[in-house]
Amino acid sequence: MNGNWRTWVLVGLSFAVVIAAIYFPVLQRRVKTTAKIPQPTEEQARRELTQAVAQSPLDPVVKTKLFWTSSEDESALAPVTIELALSKDPVLRAKQVLNTLLAGPVDSDLRTLPPDAALLAFYILPDGTAVADFSEALATSTPSGIQSEQMAVDSIARTLESNVPQVKRLKILIHGQELDTLAGHVDLTQIFVVDSKAARRGAITLDLPARLALPPASTAATPNSSVVKESRR
Structure with missing residues (x-):
């Protein structure tokens, strides 16, 4: 019985060696082929990052500053x-930079906003107050904490300040x-400074507009609707 057991073990080991000898060269070739596949450069990754943002062939290509974690x-x-x-239209321009943000x-470790968050609507009031309406994921997926929440808001405000000069203040809706x-932690009932230079000069206040209301769908879809009026009481 012991002799038969040893025989079967030897046969099994021999079979395993034969299989390994056959498939090892194949596996080695596949590894070499995979290694030859060029990895995307950082610049290529950035191009892929911005391809999803709605653009027009007429939009000029400009250097854009986006604020992420250092x-x-x-x-910081x-x-x-x-x-x-x-776009030259401030509303469309703001949507483009915020969607890219x-x-x-x-490096996904440096993101300031949740990957599942989305910008639902954006408009600018006559006084320069921008209203950005985000999906619920901005609130539910942002890590709870003063630092993470403040950096999320600041990244939005600083990105708008650097790219959309028409925006002076920011109201965030969910x-x-x-x-x-x-x-x-971070109070969303307040209004946030975007134009920090004007704020230091005292040229803008942080008083909330009398009423904030999302524009009608037809107005929001109009390319030149950079300014909408506040709804009447």
Whole structure:
């Protein structure tokens, strides 16, 4: 019995060696082939990042500053300059830069906004107050904490300040509603400074407009609707 057991073990080992000898060269060739596939460069990754943003062939390509987490200091923001075709219309331009900001940086560890968050609507009031309406994921997926929440808001504000000079102040809505906080700490009932230079000069105030209302769908879809009127009482 012991002799038969040893025989079967030897046969099994021999069979395994034969199989390994056959498939090892095949596996080795596949590994070499995979290694030869060129990995995308950082610039290629950035181009792929911006392809999803709606653009017009007539939009000029300009250097655009987007603010994500600094690679040297995770508690601070740092501007990243990319070339992006941006509309001259401030509302469309703001949507383009914010959608790119939401898409995130090449290094996903440096993103400031949740990957599943989306910009639902954006418009600018006559006094320069921008209203950005985000999906619920901005509130539910942003890590709860003063630093993470403040960096999320600041990245939006600083990106708008650098690319859309018509925006002076910012009001953030979540799915069309005003929330008390973003994720438990940063107050979303307030209005945020975008034009920091004007704020230092005292040229803008942080008083909320009398009423904020999303524009009708027909107005929001109009390319030149850079300014909409506040709804009447």
